Amino acid sequence: MQHLAEAATKFVAPFPVVIYGVIAMALFVLLGLVTWSYRDVANRREHKSSKSKGHH
Structure with missing residues (x-):
């Protein structure tokens, strides 16, 4: 078990931490x-029904 604890502390990142x-x-x-x-993808569709358009 001691060997596993020592191996975990010797981890070296493959490249700098900033990367x-x-x-x-x-x-x-x-x-x-x-x-x-x-x-604006939804606004480019002309096949909307009249029920889905706003009452503006």
Whole structure:
């Protein structure tokens, strides 16, 4: 059991810790761009029925 505890303390990250933050930030930006690309999609559809349109 002592050997497992010593092995756990000797963990070395495969790359610097800052890179994990950069990867996470890039992933959030990518997902944000995908979400942003779907803006106004519902308003571009002309086949809406008259019941679904607002009474403006």
